[in-house]
Amino acid sequence: MHFFNHLLHDHDLALILLAAAICAAGCYVGVGLSQRAASERGTARWHWCFLTGIVAGCTIWATHFIAMFGYRSPVPVSLDGVLTLLSAHIAVVGSCAAVAVATLSRRLWASATSGLLFGLTIAAMHYTGMSGYVFAGAEVRWDYGLVVVSIALGTALAAAANFRLSGSDGTKVDIGSVALWVAAIVALHFTGMASMTIAPLAGTVVTDATYSGVGGNALAGAIATISLMIVGLGLTTSQTDRRQQLRSRLRLQHQAMHDALTGLPNRRAFGRALAKRSAAAEATGAAFALLVVDLDNFKPVNDGMGHATGDEVLKRVAHRLECAARPGDFVARVGGDEFAILLDGVRDSSAAGSVADRVIEILGRPFLIGEQIAEIGACVGISLAPHHATNPSRLVNHADHALYSSKRRGKGRWQVFDDTLLEAIERRRVLEAALRRAAVREDFDVVYQPIVDSSTDELVGAEALARWSPATHGAVPPAEFIPMAEELGLIGRIGMTVLRKACREAMSWPDSIKLSVNLSPVQILDPRLVSGVAAVLHETGLPPQRLELEITETALLGDDELALRTLNRLVALGVNVSLDDFGTGYSSLSYLHRFPISRIKIDGSFVNQAPVDANSASIVRAIAELGKSMDLQITAEGIETAAQREFITSHGCQNLQGFLISRPLSEAEFSDLCRAAGQERAA
Amino acid sequence: MTERFDLTDQPGAPLLRLFYTSSAIARLGARELALACEKRNREAGITGVLLRVDATYLQVIEGAPKAVAETFERICCDLRHRNLALLEIEPADERIFGDWSMAHVGDSESLTIALRDDLEDIRLLAGVNAHNTVLRMRQLLDAVRARDLEVRNCAA
CATH class of the missing domain: 3.30.70.270 (Reverse transcriptase/Diguanylate cyclase domain)
Known part of the structure; x- marks a missing residue:
């Protein structure tokens, strides 16, 4: 209690509160700046350290000075200018050093050293400043025990503050550290003041506190004002910097959330x-x-x-x-x-x-x-x-x-x-997996749809058709699994499997029976196609003249140069090329001229409607005429009725194919048919 | 991507002319549309014509390539018409519609029967020969101008 009574008695409360306010403001700015300094690298960090040191030093000094204005001295007081200035320098240089050490590392040694430096700076400043006070007609007595306590207190609190600071992330000014800085300065100051007793010498008139010497007062006022300005400058700098950081953080945030090209959210x-x-x-x-x-x-x-x-x-x-x-x-x-x-x-x-x-x-x-x-x-x-x-x-x-x-x-x-989509997607997923397996195991059947000569009814060939019946799903129609195989990149492999199987089986048929096999547009673009076909012919021994490869117009649409080269090389092997589904696509006559095609197959959809529908009939007639004039063989697909057959035959199509002739047959059935045809011919 | 339009035969031509058709979904007259874009067109140096035949718009815009591209992009962003079909785009050395920042024909009640027939012809021709259609549109404007002059002279 004595301590506080002493404090209250010896000091002017208003000025003490002002000193405390300046101390708090200065420490707030100083802590903010030192956090900023710690977040920087290289030269920029030293600039921030310098600024921090100046603000912290001026804060310590101004706090001390204003508090001293509030000190009621029993005797007149004057200031020694040199010592007062020296104390200000000590405060600034020491603070700069303390902050610089603190930014070196986040480890304990750095914050401890920095705290020690900071505490000693406050103490050195305090006691140098105090020795600049000249008390007229009084003796100053020191309680050295309290002096040591004051230094220990200031140093410990400063070390605690810097230790706390080293753990902060720097996004906000750490209020705890600010409080500890204030505590360090205030504790040292007032403990220091308590350690000092002013004993007026005998004969001195004891009056209320008076400062003598106008020079000292002017100097004090000037330095106090400048200190306040520096604290203010530090505050402005750190606020401006904070706003800029906020802006750039917002910009970064915007960049992180938006697509740079289109400006849309990402x-x-x-x-x-x-x-x-x-x-x-x-x-x-x-x-x-x-x-x-x-x-x-x-x-x-x-x-x-x-x-x-x-x-x-x-x-x-x-x-x-x-x-x-x-x-x-x-x-x-x-x-x-x-x-x-x-x-x-x-x-x-x-x-x-x-x-x-x-x-x-x-x-x-x-x-x-x-x-x-x-x-x-x-x-x-x-x-x-x-x-x-x-x-x-x-x-x-x-x-x-x-x-x-x-x-x-x-x-x-x-x-x-909707939920049925999931079922469809699930079915497709399962089928895709099954198709991949089937492609590896060559798990496909080939059936043969007979083709006959329209004038003699004689069996002249067969179109090989791929069939796939995965164990889990039963037969999957080609219209479903062929596009799937094209998408999955399996069509080349599956196509070759079917071709090899068909060529091998065709070897057991009479030499007069031709074999037609479909090629997917994807296969035409595959550079390995020609060598693959050559290998199959070599391997199975099927004479190339007996093989006819069927392509569709879509195959010729894309890269037609590449398609033309491929088809020319196939023809050079000795196989024939026919154009399937003719009439459904672009049916451009230029294809027939440019590509080495020897046969057109009229699509079943025209044949179906032909005798009744005038339009279809004229298309069939036109295609047949075209074939005649360009010396192409014509096959009509999808013959289902006798009327259709008669119509087609009368328009000069050489070959017929369709359910009226025969459905697609298994290999065994087709072999039987060949044998029967042979016997018939022999008879 | 398309190879329908070959713009390479006249590299560096000062002008670009573009012709498209679309179908109207809002009850928006040719006059209203043409007036709405007139100021901007004048500033951008765009000239052209906008016809409305029943629910079909036929528009030609011509000007500096950049201005034409910007104007056309704006048109493409407008959902008050549908089925937009770009029928022709060609480099040009001179304007066909230099006198009109955006002429408009088609929604006046006072259309003569001859004009109505012309408009109908133009719409049908658009699907067959885009280039000739553009020329026919210019002839139509000339005819309208001559008639208006005549009307004014009679009144005087």
Whole structure:
């Protein structure tokens, strides 16, 4: 109690509070700056250390000085200018050193050394400053025990502050450290003051505290003001810096959440937005729709027209999507050419579908870029929350499944998820796995559909047809598994399996029976095709003249130069090439001229309608005429009735194929048929 | 990607001319649309014509390639029409519609029967020969201008 009484009695409370306020403000700024210094590297760190040291030193000094103004001395006081200035220098230089040491490492030794330095700086400043006070007509007596206590207290508190600081992450000014700094300064000052007793010499008139010497007062006022300005400068600097850091943090945050090319929210931002809406849908049933948008045809544009054009297309796609979405909808770029839209408040598929329609419409329009025109398009998959799910990843999965199924149906489609999609996808997944296995095990059957001469009815050949019956699913129609094999890259292998099997089996038939085998467009583009066919012919011993390879027009559409080279090399082997499904595609006459084709097969769909439908009849007639004039053999497929047969025959088609002639037969059945035909001929 | 349009035969041509058709879904007249874009077109140096034949819009825009591309992108972002089909895009040395920042014909009630027939012809021709259609559109504007002059002269 004596200590505090002493304090209160000896000091002017208002000035003490002012000193405390300056001390607190200065320490707040100083701690903030020292955290900033610790976060920097290299030269910048030393600049921040310097600034911190100046602010901390001035704070210590100004606190001391103003508190001393509040000290009621029993005798007149004057200041020694040199010692007072020296004390200010000690405060600044010592603080700089202490801060610099603290930033060297986060380990204990650094904070302990720095705290020790800081504490000693405060003490040195205090006692140097005190020795600059000249008490007129009084003797100053020191209690050395208390002096030691003051130094120990200041040093311990400063060390504690710096230890705390070394553990802070620097995002906010650490208030605990500020308090410890203040405590160190205040404790040292007042303990130091308590250790000092001023004993007026005999004969001195004891008055209330008075400072004598105008020079001393002016100096004190000037230094106090400058100190305050420096603390203020430090405060301004650190605040400006903080704001800049905040701005750059916001910019970084924006960069982290947005796609640099299109400016749309990116995948991560989409994840957050979806999670937020999903949680709301789960909690309150708030509905929303998820649209995943996948561009059709983007890859060829990007590869063929250059990546700069591709980038420009993506930018415009982003803008068009924002035009197609409703105001407030969330549009994000979630992958290279994949976008997503979140539609708030959309509960049913028709509302989501109308936005999908707009998306497909707007992305289907041409992009005029420079002098080039890019045409892409889009498919959209839709899932609805909470109807389909409220779990973000399930919603994405469902929308992806819907997208997948819409893409299978063609370009420019949208599809809303439903449970049957899952079954279809599951079936496909299982079938794909089975098809891969079957391709490796060569687990396919070949059946043969007989082809007869239209005028003599004589068996002249057979078309080999692949059949696949996986144990789990029963027979899978070729229309389902052939496209699947093309997509999976298995068609080359499966095609060769069928070709080898058919050629081997054809060896047991009479030499007059020709064998037709289908080639997929994908196979035509495969550079290994010709050597594969040659190897099969060599291996089975089938004369090339007996083999006819059937291609479709689609095979000739893509890279027709490559197709032409391949077909020429096949013909050079001695095999024939025929054009299948003629009449359904582009049926361009230029194909017949350019490619080494020796036979046209008229598609069954015309044959079916031929005698009745005038249009089909004229097509059949035209193709037959064409064959005659270009010296091509004509086979009519899909003959089912006698009327059709008569019509076709009368128009000069040489060969017939169809259910009226025979259904596709197993190898054994076909061999029997060959034998019967042979006997008939012999008879 | 498309090879329908070959823009390489006149490299460095100062102008680009573009012709498209679309179908209207809003009750938006040709006049309204043409007026809406007139100021911007004048500033960007775009000239052209917009016809409306029943629910079909036929529009030609011509100008500096960059301005044409920007204008067309804006048109492509507009969902008040559907089934947009780009019928022709060609480099050009001079304008066909230099007198009109965006002429419009088609929704005036006072269309003469001859004009109506012309519009119908133009719509049918668009699907067959885009280039000739553009020329026919210019002839149509000339005819309208001559008639208006006549009307004004009669009134005087």
